[in-house]
């Protein structure tokens with residue numbers, strides 16, 4: 001299909017409304033919120049920890065409710081504020097937020113949202129929750145309209161940092177975080193896009209948010225893998241060629257490993273976390289691609305015989321503030337101090353990655369963070385390591401000239417491609433070893 005073309009739209013796959021789910025879904029939503037907000041556990045980990053017997057429909061509804069609360073917690077609290085005389089205990093606050101999210105954001109009919117939420121709070125609070133949510137149902141929509149939602153739903157430290165880095169675009173970035181992201185797919189070589197997909201100019205196939213990848217024909221056969229359009233760019237920019245030896249550092253769950261292997265390179269994928277490495281192996285098996293998998297710290301790993309590579313991809317661990325659309329728990333889990341900690345780790349990994357390259361070899365450094373400390377700030381360190389910036393040209397990233405910086409690095413933001421459904425925030429820079 002020509003780049004930028006569109007297939008006839010398939011009937012939209014709409015998730016069942018939360019109102020169709022029962023008490024187990026609401027209880028599970030509160031368990032997810034407690035895990036993220038009280039114990040600071042990642043939402044995905046909390047989802048994995050839900051009871052195995054929970055019906056898929058209830059699990060999906062719980063996820064939807066929890067995600068809506070996490071995206072809009074500041075706005076929901078502002079709507080609830082006038083109706084609360086004192087701070088309720090955390091589980092009751094969570095239930096009020098979840099009920100308000102159902103009423104104001106998820107379209108659950110008022111009687112169902114109120115009754116279901118009252119049913120999952122401790123009995124002494126049933127009256128309070130009933131009264132407050134009835135008021136939210138009546139007055140909440142107008143109250144929500146009048147709020148400065150972008151600011152309320154963004155932690156102040158992130159707002160200040162993005163304002164310093166991107167100026168007025170901070171508001172559009174915050175707005176992009178309000179909605180779930182589409183499902184983006186990288187296609188295996190020669191594979192056709194699933195029906196209804198929009199082909200983006202960079203080659204990614206895009207389907208509506210809420211589409212379940214495992215439901216798509218071709219999934220089991222390894223025709224594609226999930227990868228945001230921005231996440232697909234760093235491996236393309238590395239330009240791995242058949243037969244080249246490529247090290248993929250910090251590799252799991254393996255979206256970029258798959259791209260490099262599909263390009264015909266001989267790939268060594270290095271990942272520290274054994275469970276994530278196992279997932280990478282499963283993903284490659286489904287895609288019928290192969291790579292050498294190594295469980296190691298990429299900051300100290302030495303390849304056999306101290307081999308040097310034609311190309312290295314370092315997709316470094318980061319604060320992940322560029323992927324809040326897909327992971328709305330991130331603003332609740334990260335703190336300002338994490339940025340410097342991650343930047344130190346990235347500097348250590350970058351120094352080691354540079355040493356793995358043969359003279360003249362290529363290195364792409366990438367992070368899914370919007371914080372300049374985890375992106376642009378590494379350019380000076382790379383120069384000190386003997387890495388020469390190899391500027392990225394606009395034609396390498398079709399349809400996204402605004403993502404190429406004057407220095408020739410890539411900086412995508414979630415407010416870019418707004419009319420197409422947005423794009424994750426990534427930084428990437430390409431270097432040559434002198």
Ligand SMILES: C[S@@+](CC[C@H](N)C(=O)[O-])C[C@H]1O[C@@H](n2cnc3c(N)ncnc32)[C@H](O)[C@@H]1O
Pocket residue numbers: 249250251252253254255256257270271272273276296297298299315316317318
């Ligand atoms: C941004 S994710 C990588 C995503 C992956 N490149 C992809 O495209 O699917 C970062 C990964 O780095 C791993 N990691 C973090 N620190 C590491 C280290 N020192 N050595 C190796 N892997 C590390 C994490 O476990 C995580 O899987």
